[in-house]
Amino acid sequence: MPINVAELKPVGEFGSKAWCVACAKAGVQLLEEGNIPDDVQWGFSEIYMNPPARLLADGRKLAAYYFMVKDGVISGGDGAPEACRALPGFHVEAPWAAICNQSGAKYGREGQRQRSADEKVMYSAIAEHLGRPSAVKVGFMKEVVWPPAVAAALGAGSEEGGGLHNIAATIQAPSPEFAEYPTTELGVPIFAEMTDAQKQEFLGLxxxxT
Known part of the structure; x- marks a missing residue:
């Protein structure tokens, strides 16, 4: 049965094990429903660096999730195994705090563009504050590859509130670190409007x- 976003509830914070497992499960289901061609070998992984300690409780090594299609088999889960990371696809490492809050916003194509623009402003403000460029490291591990069938499966219905991103946003619970920060409409922290204490705290996150 297709995922009904209207029936979803928050399951955990961004990067928590419960949230990562649920996101991976959703990704697997979307690919299974997408009739991906048998010759597609593709992986998706996101690793959230410097997460709060509470997200790595009980011996958890990484705040991360993945899903993949290899040799006709679709799988996924918590973590970021090398078997997935070695495949062409979408693989990213980003500081948890750099993308956490805004990942809870639901949007379509235009919202994604606005989020990217807001994040660019945030990164520029941080670099200006520190007096050095590229202060925030968001890294893609290799060239991003989106086979048409995969892109269609994961993005289906995104303009109407569906698709992987909106599913992940809907099941994301708020993280307390962002409760008092000034943010854009999409939840991107506005670094330039933070107090000095908030700036120091956010840089630490x-x-x-410094």
């Missing part, structure tokens, strides 16, 4: 030494 990003893992940036």
């Amino acid at each position: 990003l893992g940036i030494e």
